[in-house]
Amino acid sequence: MSVLKLGVPSKGRLQEKTMDWFADHEIKLSRTGSDREYSGAVSGVDGVELVMLSAGEIPKELKAGRIHLGVTGEDLIHEKLPLWEREVVNLQKLGFGHADLIIAVPKGWIDVDCIEDLDAVCAQFRTNHGYRLRIATKYHNLVRGFLRARGVADYQLVDSQGATEGVVKNLTAEAIADITSSGETLRANHLKILSDGLILQSQACVFGSFAADWSDDAKTAFGAIAAKTGWDVTKLKG
């Protein structure tokens, strides 16, 4: 019977790389059934069940303790779990899925290089247009916290769940806060990153849940994984 649930992204490169990483540590994660079926198997350690989830769902599953371990980006953990340090522990930075959450503005704003400029432009924009400068993002908590700490208030966040780089061209926002790895999509959309606009440097990590049921069997399974991955078992204080 499996007792420890390991949540991994249900598709895409993040899933492949996760499987590769575990394979390098003699733990084989594999999909079972058809390509489209979200079920999997674990070999190399006993008592571990693989749970395929959307990367965005993994933070709340960890928080609720429905999975013991989960692979997802730090950006999603920090955004969705404001008290993340109390709810999960970062066991392993996986070295892939690198993404920087940044603030970017149109390249044509030659007068804007940093947050201080953005703040001044926010005031100018509001006076000229009668509404607050719009920043499109899906990372509402992180962006708001970042700008509050820097004393920027005259803006509004508009929700954008995808293709955020296109909003400026589509006139639905003036600036964006989004993740980028190479910056290529930003450049292709004629946007530039503010020099001090790095909100978070994120990569894929394995997180452990404090709320999960850490039975003796679950601890044994975790110990077996940790023996192969070199994780510090005391971090989970189960």
Added chain:
Amino acid sequence: MTPVAIKTLAGQLSNAFMNAGAVPVEAPALQPAEVLLDLYGEDIRGRAYVTDDPVNGEQMLRPDFTVPVVQMHMNGGAEPARYTYNGPVWRKQEPTIGRATEYLQVGYELFDRNDSSLSDAEVFSLFYNILRPYGLRTMTGDIGLLSAAIDGLSTTDRRKERLKRQIWRPMRFRQLLDWYSGKADNLPTRVALLDQVSGSDAEAVLNDAQPFLGVRSEAEVLARVASLQEDAATAPIPAKELAVVEELLALNGTAADALKTLRGVQDRLEGFSTAVDCLEMRLTALAASGIDIKSLPFEANFGLTSMEYYDGFVFGFFDGENVIASGGRYDALTQVLGQGRSIPAVGGVIRPDVLAAVGGGAS
């Protein structure tokens, strides 16, 4: 303290305000988000609970009563007017602090076109006398002094506007002040941009950055470049004027001493003495209502981080670091909400939940 005991205390406070002549008023718990967003900016979303209605649009659980009470008054209240209210407000809190997210506020608001110093004194002494038995720490301040000092600096209107906009954000205010007085160097990237546009012209630089996207127009970008150029050519704020602002920000003693200090430096800033006159009139009025201004604490930068709509006299009562009551003058808010009309206003709120926890003086 039980919720019933807190409610009982709230009722007693409410009675005290009614005895002082206030008319009890109510306000809907759901407020249109637009008004509050316009007033506070995006930050309010981090502080107030937002909900959505398919017909009425975005709504917020009221984070305070002041805004709805001002709106109600501006829609045809008699003058002068004294209002009191007693009900819950809802505020999101920093997740790590674990403060209450729903609590009662009992407040008193005074709208009066007559002598502002008398209104300030009326409201403060009312709170002071109600709270006296609890042995709280008192603090007062005056945001009007800082804006008057900024107005009195010999520098451009643009710099004054930017400074005044940042009064409530001390970190940015300090940074601007350092730049404008020549204490800090201009940003390297800004210097680089200015070099670039002085070599050719701004339009040529802008042409290199094509295609140009978005609602903010090329004209707006060029206008700001011009303002940066103008700013770079502006003389620094003279040291002796800066010293007055520094002295003001550092004021931390009694109200009577603050007045004495400010009288000594007022003439170094144009027009500043008028604001100091206001302080003196208020202190005279406070003394006449029985407040000992020789021991009344005064900090010129009090209220600059938390009380965004206050623009004159401000006050607070504390138990340790806990705010039990706070208030102040908010003339500009009535102008913003009054659609062209305005009325001088001053008021404050008490939190019966934290007051009840102090105990001691309840009668």
